Amino acid sequence: MDDLEAFRTEGRRLVDWIARYLEGGEKLPVLARVRPGEVRGSLPASPPEKPEALEAILADVERIIVPGLTHWNHPGFFAYFSNSSAPPAILAEMLSATFNVNAMLWKTSPAATELEVVVLDWLRQMTGLPEGMFGVIQDSASSSTLVGLAAAREAVPGLEARRRGLVGQARLRMYASDQAHSSVEKAGIVLGIGQDGLRKIGTDADFRMDVRALAAAIREDRAAGWTPFAVTATVGSTSTTSIDPVPEIADVCANERVWLHVDAAYAGSAAVVPELRWLLRGCERADSLVMNPHKWLFVPVDLSAFYTRRPEVVKAAFSLVPEYLRTPEESVAPNMMDYGVSLGRRFRALKLWMVIRAFGHEGLAARIREHVRLAQVFRGWVAQDTAFEVVAPTPLSVVCFRWRGQGLSAEDADRANEKILDSVNLSGEAFLSHTKLGGRTVLRLAIGNVRTEERHVQKAWDQIRNAVGLVNR
Amino acid sequence: MDDLEAFRTEGRRLVDWIARYLEGGEKLPVLARVRPGEVRGSLPASPPEKPEALEAILADVERIIVPGLTHWNHPGFFAYFSNSSAPPAILAEMLSATFNVNAMLWKTSPAATELEVVVLDWLRQMTGLPEGMFGVIQDSASSSTLVGLAAAREAVPGLEARRRGLVGQARLRMYASDQAHSSVEKAGIVLGIGQDGLRKIGTDADFRMDVRALAAAIREDRAAGWTPFAVTATVGSTSTTSIDPVPEIADVCANERVWLHVDAAYAGSAAVVPELRWLLRGCERADSLVMNPHKWLFVPVDLSAFYTRRPEVVKAAFSLVPEYLRTPEESVAPNMMDYGVSLGRRFRALKLWMVIRAFGHEGLAARIREHVRLAQVFRGWVAQDTAFEVVAPTPLSVVCFRWRGQGLSAEDADRANEKILDSVNLSGEAFLSHTKLGGRTVLRLAIGNVRTEERHVQKAWDQIRNAVGLVNR
Numbered sequence: 036m037d038d039l040e041a042f043r044t045e046g047r048r049l050v051d052w053i054a055r056y057l058e059g060g061e062k063l064p065v066l067a068r069v070r071p072g073e074v075r076g077s078l079p080a081s082p083p084e085k086p087e088a089l090e091a092i093l094a095d096v097e098r099i100i101v102p103g104l105t106h107w108n109h110p111g112f113f114a115y116f117s118n119s120s121a122p123p124a125i126l127a128e129m130l131s132a133t134f135n136v137n138a139m140l141w142k143t144s145p146a147a148t149e150l151e152v153v154v155l156d157w158l159r160q161m162t163g164l165p166e167g168m169f170g171v172i173q174d175s176a177s178s179s180t181l182v183g184l185a186a187a188r189e190a191v192p193g194l195e196a197r198r199r200g201l202v203g204q205a206r207l208r209m210y211a212s213d214q215a216h217s218s219v220e221k222a223g224i225v226l227g228i229g230q231d232g233l234r235k236i237g238t239d240a241d242f243r244m245d246v247r248a249l250a251a252a253i254r255e256d257r258a259a260g261w262t263p264f265a266v267t268a269t270v271g272s273t274s275t276t277s278i279d280p281v282p283e284i285a286d287v288c289a290n291e292r293v294w295l296h297v298d299a300a301y302a303g304s305a306a307v308v309p310e311l312r313w314l315l316r317g318c319e320r321a322d323s324l325v326m327n328p329h330k331w332l333f334v335p336v337d338l339s340a341f342y343t344r345r346p347e348v349v350k351a352a353f354s355l356v357p358e359y360l361r362t363p364e365e366s367v368a369p370n371m372m373d374y375g376v377s378l379g380r381r382f383r384a385l386k387l388w389m390v391i392r393a394f395g396h397e398g399l400a401a402r403i404r405e406h407v408r409l410a411q412v413f414r415g416w417v418a419q420d421t422a423f424e425v426v427a428p429t430p431l432s433v434v435c436f437r438w439r440g441q442g443l444s445a446e447d448a449d450r451a452n453e454k455i456l457d458s459v460n461l462s463g464e465a466f467l468s469h470t471k472l473g474g475r476t477v478l479r480l481a482i483g484n485v486r487t488e489e490r491h492v493q494k495a496w497d498q499i500r501n502a503v504g505l506v507n508r
Numbered sequence: 509m510d511d512l513e514a515f516r517t518e519g520r521r522l523v524d525w526i527a528r529y530l531e532g533g534e535k536l537p538v539l540a541r542v543r544p545g546e547v548r549g550s551l552p553a554s555p556p557e558k559p560e561a562l563e564a565i566l567a568d569v570e571r572i573i574v575p576g577l578t579h580w581n582h583p584g585f586f587a588y589f590s591n592s593s594a595p596p597a598i599l600a601e602m603l604s605a606t607f608n609v610n611a612m613l614w615k616t617s618p619a620a621t622e623l624e625v626v627v628l629d630w631l632r633q634m635t636g637l638p639e640g641m642f643g644v645i646q647d648s649a650s651s652s653t654l655v656g657l658a659a660a661r662e663a664v665p666g667l668e669a670r671r672r673g674l675v676g677q678a679r680l681r682m683y684a685s686d687q688a689h690s691s692v693e694k695a696g697i698v699l700g701i702g703q704d705g706l707r708k709i710g711t712d713a714d715f716r717m718d719v720r721a722l723a724a725a726i727r728e729d730r731a732a733g734w735t736p737f738a739v740t741a742t743v744g745s746t747s748t749t750s751i752d753p754v755p756e757i758a759d760v761c762a763n764e765r766v767w768l769h770v771d772a773a774y775a776g777s778a779a780v781v782p783e784l785r786w787l788l789r790g791c792e793r794a795d796s797l798v799m800n801p802h803k804w805l806f807v808p809v810d811l812s813a814f815y816t817r818r819p820e821v822v823k824a825a826f827s828l829v830p831e832y833l834r835t836p837e838e839s840v841a842p843n844m845m846d847y848g849v850s851l852g853r854r855f856r857a858l859k860l861w862m863v864i865r866a867f868g869h870e871g872l873a874a875r876i877r878e879h880v881r882l883a884q885v886f887r888g889w890v891a892q893d894t895a896f897e898v899v900a901p902t903p904l905s906v907v908c909f910r911w912r913g914q915g916l917s918a919e920d921a922d923r924a925n926e927k928i929l930d931s932v933n934l935s936g937e938a939f940l941s942h943t944k945l946g947g948r949t950v951l952r953l954a955i956g957n958v959r960t961e962e963r964h965v966q967k968a969w970d971q972i973r974n975a976v977g978l979v980n981r
Binding site (some may be wrong): 036038039041042045046047049050051053054056057058066067069071072073075078080081082083084085086087089092093096099100101102104105106107108111113114115118119120122123124125126127128129130131132133134135136137141142143144145146147149150151152156158160161174175176177178181185186195196197198199200201202203204205206207217218220221223224225227228229230231232271299327329335336337339352355368376377378379380381385386389390392393394395396397399497 | 512514516519520523529530531539542544554555556557559560562569572574580587588593595597599603605606608615618619620623625630631633634648649650658661673677679696697698699705807810812819825826828847853856859864867869870871
């Protein structure tokens with residue numbers, strides 16, 4: 036109900052509840068313990084006819100929803116990439132919902148558009164990207180990569196993909212390493228390039244794209260009648276956080292005149308740490324680049340920052356505003372809907388602005404620096420334990436490791452690692468995920484939560500070693 | 509800063525501030541009065557190095573951001589489609605930001621996934637869509653339409669668009685009326701079908717798709733070597749809220765074996781009113797359909813509900829999970845990332861669940877019924893004033909009208925209507941938008957805000973008539 040008294044009372048109570056949740060989050064099991072269908076079974080199959088009190092609804096959140104969640108904000112969340120939301124961002128999201136502006140046109144929400152311009156320029160400065168790169172917020176890295184590759188397609192000379200589509204056209208091909216995120220392949224599917232239009236390039240022992248193989252593949256494809264049009268380089272791959280050699284890839288792209296898109300969804304944020312700025316070396320030459328503040332800059336999902344040196348191409352790929360409606364002040368006041376798929380756009384800039392101000396550049400750098408340090412500490416523990424091995428470099432905050440399972444077959448060792456993983460995750464104290472490297476099961480510990488301290492990492496390590504005992508019993 | 513004491517203090521204060529904002533929202537001008545660049549000029553060009561107090565940041569929200577916003581939650585917001593956010597949804601968004609779960613896999617947030625399944629089923633029941641339609645939340649109708657048409661492309665026999673892409677394939681063509689939303693064209697561009705692959709079908713005097721023309725166009729295109737693959741019918745078009753004859757369109761689609769996508773982004777929500785259920789007549793035969801609770805069900809952007817009778821095709825179009833990772837419990841516990849572009853997915857179901865419970869089905873129906881009544885009242889006022897004319901049917905809550913400008917040339921009358929619009933919008937009391945119908949400038953009054961009452965509509969009408977006096981002076 037549109038009842039402001041109830042909103043006031045319950046809202047104040049909710050703020051306190053949230054503070055307690057964040058404070059005591061580690062008392063809840065990280066990984067949800069519900070069975071499939073259990074939450075659904077606790078909810079009525081049909082909607083209520085009559086209004087219910089806000090108090091009762093919020094009580095159900097606590098009773099039904101909270102126990103059914105995997106707690107991403109738990110300091111023991113070490114799976115995938117660890118996201119977290121800082122308190123100022125939580126208030127910002129409440130405000131965005133209150134204003135409920137649609138940041139599609141400058142006119143429909145001038146402050147939302149201009150704050151987006153300003154805050155993405157702040158982030159550009161903090162990460163050392165060159166002046167003049169244009170930023171726009173997308174929901175997710177998947178969308179950002181789709182936008183980048185759509186622009187790349189639009190940039191192919193003579194294609195006119197926008198008007199003519201792809202049927203009867205040149206066979207387009209794009210490139211990414213075998214460690215690239217699935218969103219690259221998904222973008223290819225959506226754009227009509229197809230899975231066959233993506234050629235995966237091998238990687239070196241450190242899981243970085245083999246640039247010679249890239250250059251050879253492009254030459255070979257051209258000779259076979261393909262039209263190479265885009266390369267996606269990964270800065271911080273999903274499995275191991277490996278960093279492709281962007282400067283060398285940029286050389287290949289320049290020679291071959293193909294679009295360079297950089298997927299720095301996870302690692303890009305780390306460039307706010309001065310001594311980690313090298314991460315984005317070469318990215319000043321990228322045609323487009325994505326980094327996700329919702330991954331490692333403490334803003335809640337969703338907020339993906341898309342940058343491009345060629346905003347006019349992105350706009351040409353997407354804008355459906357006819358020329359005669361364009362306004363002279365657009366360089367100051369762009370219409371952000373022209374740079375992506377969605378016309379309806381939430382006011383997302385607010386939370387990033389509030390987080391940057393609440394932490395300051397130094398505060399953000401300090402947290403990320405500490406996460407990287409914690410990962411090195413954990414790596415050290417693993418390396419010192421002869422029963423375990425570290426299986427990939429740890430440039431940032433993700434450690435890839437496995438229990439050796441000495442004396443076991445490869446299959447049995449893999450199964451044992453899966454059991455260790457399950458056992459740790461069932462403990463409720465920590466939640467790790469896994470990956471496959473060279474066909475073998477590998478455990479991943481990813482640090483990124485704003486509330487994670489050394490004691491949480493220590494606890495995870497204890498759990499892992501305990502689990503080995505349990506599995507081998 | 510991750511300071512929970514400041515969060516508690518400022519959070520409570522913010523809840524009170526929001527209540528006052530919502531209560532007194534109509535004291536602010538609806539349309540922002542800032543000049544391009546003004547908000548930007550009030551903000552530092554570079555990010556702060558040191559942390560700032562939450563209190564100071566929130567003071568800047570009030571000082572810099574609020575005056576720079578167009579207030580979508582103002583009861584005098586009558587532009588585009590009027591969105592609004594009800595208080596329970598505002599709290600829900602704060603909670604979603606707190607939990608910060610990523611609803612990509614069931615496992616990563618069981619309650620978020622299962623609540624999404626349940627609440628979209630509630631909405632399905634409330635709007636009378638048939639059992640068995642599968643629902644998934646997307647960010648915007650643009651994304652939902654992209655997903656629907658990507659599935660349509662995937663369903664073309666023998667194409668294998670996913671793997672092979674579109675080059676060297678059959679020339680695909682899709683259809684929508686000349687009143688359809690630009691997102692249909694945008695989806696065609698993104699999908700590699702191109703603008704040439706969309707054929708726009710003419711409309712009747714009431715702006716509804718001409719079904720005979722559709723059938724003829726499909727036949728003609730087939731004869732010319734095109735492969736017709738999808739029709740998008742619009743239920744509630746953007747300009748006039750006209751409703752395409754879906755049952756007849758569904759017949760054509762069945763005969764021609766092409767995918768039927770229904771864009772009910774605005775009007776679909778109105779089917780929660782029992783006497784307006786006819787709106788979705790024929791939609792039980794749609795292969796996919798979109799309706800936007802963030803448009804007319806009082807949840808803040810973004811929340812678009814995508815329904816499909818053929819979830820397996822949508823999944824085939826998007827999923828990149830290999831077969832051997834699929835789990836038997838997926839019918840109870842689907843992985844929602846398999847049904848769209850983005851892998852990262854916010855916990856959006858919470859706000860819709862809280863709003864449906866807080867209002868009840870009856871409460872939601874009552875609000876929408878009242879909005880439709882207010883539109884008819886306004887239409888009556890316009891019709892009775894001989895200086896004005898109503899220029900389109902008003903089946904729902906949007907009235908299209910114009911000042912006749914008797915004695916003026918068509919161009920001068922258009923210009924006068926633009927001046928009337930500007931004058932009303934500058935008043936700060938109401939914000940209307942315009943459209944073009946038959947080449948002429950038309951004013952639109954769109955009702956949809958949860959706080960709009962008859963007095964606000966009356967005030968807008970007074971402003972409009974005042975403006976006529978000013979323009980003619």
